[in-house]
Amino acid sequence: MKHCVRLWKNARPIFRAFSVGMCLIRRNRRSGYPYRRVPRTWFGRWQRMLCGLMAAMLIPTSVLARDLHTAPRIDVALDVGHTLENPGVISASGTPEFVHNLALARAVRDALIAHGLRVQMIGENGQMQSLAARPKQAAGARLFVSIHHDSVQAHLLPRAREFSGFSLFVSRENPYQHSALHCASAIGAQMRAAQFLPSLYHADPILGENRPFADRDNGVHWFDRLAVARTQVLPALLFEAGVVVNPEEELRITSPQTQAVMASAIAQGIVHCLRTANDRQPRLE
Numbered sequence: 001m002k003h004c005v006r007l008w009k010n011a012r013p014i015f016r017a018f019s020v021g022m023c024l025i026r027r028n029r030r031s032g033y034p035y036r037r038v039p040r041t042w043f044g045r046w047q048r049m050l051c052g053l054m055a056a057m058l059i060p061t062s063v064l065a066r067d068l069h070t071a072p073r074i075d076v077a078l079d080v081g082h083t084l085e086n087p088g089v090i091s092a093s094g095t096p097e098f099v100h101n102l103a104l105a106r107a108v109r110d111a112l113i114a115h116g117l118r119v120q121m122i123g124e125n126g127q128m129q130s131l132a133a134r135p136k137q138a139a140g141a142r143l144f145v146s147i148h149h150d151s152v153q154a155h156l157l158p159r160a161r162e163f164s165g166f167s168l169f170v171s172r173e174n175p176y177q178h179s180a181l182h183c184a185s186a187i188g189a190q191m192r193a194a195q196f197l198p199s200l201y202h203a204d205p206i207l208g209e210n211r212p213f214a215d216r217d218n219g220v221h222w223f224d225r226l227a228v229a230r231t232q233v234l235p236a237l238l239f240e241a242g243v244v245v246n247p248e249e250e251l252r253i254t255s256p257q258t259q260a261v262m263a264s265a266i267a268q269g270i271v272h273c274l275r276t277a278n279d280r281q282p283r284l285e
């Protein structure tokens with residue numbers, strides 16, 4: 001029975017309409033009046049009640065049908081930065097960045113699902129080499145979030161202990177840049193509320209990469225050419241959880257407890273951002 005209910009719930013409205021139609025036709029055929037009213041017998045009355053019940057179930061689904069066609073099936077695409085073959089930064093403990101990215105992305109996924117959001121994981125198997133293909137795979141989602149862990153420039157590695165904090169990046173080449181920035185700011189604000197600090201050094205022309213601030217308070221930078229953020233298909237942002245070439249920072253932010261707190265903050269930021277967007281539109285703008 002449960003299986004039937006699930007089938008019915010997942011069925012396309014057109015199929016539901018078809019099943020009601022078939023029910024009516026079958027009733028009429030049995031009665032010998034294929035396209036005319038059925039004589040008022042007890043048998044016909046029961047069938048009419050059954051068809052009426054099915055039609056009543058159809059009404060709310062036909063209303064829902066509009067949403068099914070306009071609303072995206074996925075709310076958030078979570079991209080696990082890097083691959084098994086090219087795992088990104090090697091941390092102070094010698095752990096490939098991909099391993100940390102995967103753990104955090106899974107924690108964020110669980111936190112988002114707990115909020116009732118639909119999540120799609122991108123690159124979870126560590127095989128996805130193409131950066132451009134990542135957001136494309138998420139087309140139709142409301143937001144694309146790429147999860148990473150940070151490093152510093154090679155000549156600053158001996159001073160790695162001086163660098164810490166989270167960063168967020170958005171691209172002005174993304175046609176949904178305002179939505180992307182809105183979400184990045186919301187995530188940064190929730191991170192700060194959870195006592196995490198923004199790194200800020202990426203805006204420094206000497207220490208970082210001279211990435212100007214899009215929202216200094218919440219640690220958001222413009223990074224226009226960033227491959228996953230400049231996508232044309234949906235609002236996209238990149239999140240750097242912290243500087244894992246700094247041994248103290250790596251120990252702190254990759255512990256399961258801190259990861260859970262961070263994932264919860266990211267999820268709350270995303271939830272806030274999506275709630276304050278226009279829900280009637282498939283995307284944020």
Ligand SMILES: [Zn+2]
Pocket residue numbers: 081082088089097148149
């Ligand atoms: Zn990375």
